[in-house]
Amino acid sequence: MLLEIPNVLFFTLNFNAKIKQSCAFTGEHYSDEYKKVNPFSLVPVLDDNGFILTESVAILKYLVAKYNLPENWYPRTNLQAQARVDEYMNWQHWNTRLKSAYLFRNLLIEPKALSRPVEWDKVELFRTEVKKTVKLLENVWLKDQPFLCGQEISVADILGICELMQLYGVHEEYLYEENSVVKAWMERVKERLQPHFDEAHKMTYRTREMYPMMKEQLAKL
Numbered sequence: 001m002l003l004e005i006p007n008v009l010f011f012t013l014n015f016n017a018k019i020k021q022s023c024a025f026t027g028e029h030y031s032d033e034y035k036k037v038n039p040f041s042l043v044p045v046l047d048d049n050g051f052i053l054t055e056s057v058a059i060l061k062y063l064v065a066k067y068n069l070p071e072n073w074y075p076r077t078n079l080q081a082q083a084r085v086d087e088y089m090n091w092q093h094w095n096t097r098l099k100s101a102y103l104f105r106n107l108l109i110e111p112k113a114l115s116r117p118v119e120w121d122k123v124e125l126f127r128t129e130v131k132k133t134v135k136l137l138e139n140v141w142l143k144d145q146p147f148l149c150g151q152e153i154s155v156a157d158i159l160g161i162c163e164l165m166q167l168y169g170v171h172e173e174y175l176y177e178e179n180s181v182v183k184a185w186m187e188r189v190k191e192r193l194q195p196h197f198d199e200a201h202k203m204t205y206r207t208r209e210m211y212p213m214m215k216e217q218l219a220k221l
């Protein structure tokens, strides 16, 4: 494939992201057929010619190794640089990931799936939590460096930006845009990942367009 090497990584990830999005929105991931592939009924899942792998972090590391991507994506020779990326990937599960995902779920996914009104107290709680995480991104991860784990982009930045981008889908982007350091980092990462970034986020952009209408419907429940 004659794509630039980082693009190979993102092209592959885009492909999985498409499966993930359509699957999670249609509820297909609860089917018995899907459970045969991923017993956790979650997305993403990688099927590399029959080798099935769940968990986004494991998938990213596998893809970097499989395509022998440049060191910056996930360092292999510099142990401390690798540990730094691992540090973020472990931290994010209970921070960027959890807070952003729960805000998104509470604003849209759960009310829609369960046909129940939005629980605004929970939404407020997770808005506050997202703000705290954004502050930590600024003051810890992005302190003195342009990317989350150093001077170069890594898989940590892909994970980080994708979690925040779901908030763009539900018009909550002010939560990270009001932080100039995080906003500038996101612009930097996006630019580095284009055109694949936009391709990967088609469903997010579509959700954003439809959200005002969906919000109105949810307000009637």
Ligand SMILES: N[C@@H](CCC(=O)N[C@@H](CS)C(=O)NCC(=O)O)C(=O)O
Binding pocket: 024, 029, 041, 042, 043, 044, 054, 055, 056, 057
């Ligand atoms: N730890 C897992 C989390 C996977 C996860 O929570 N996926 C969400 C979407 S991003 C999902 O499948 N949600 C569907 C559901 O909860 O029904 C990973 O990092 O891959």
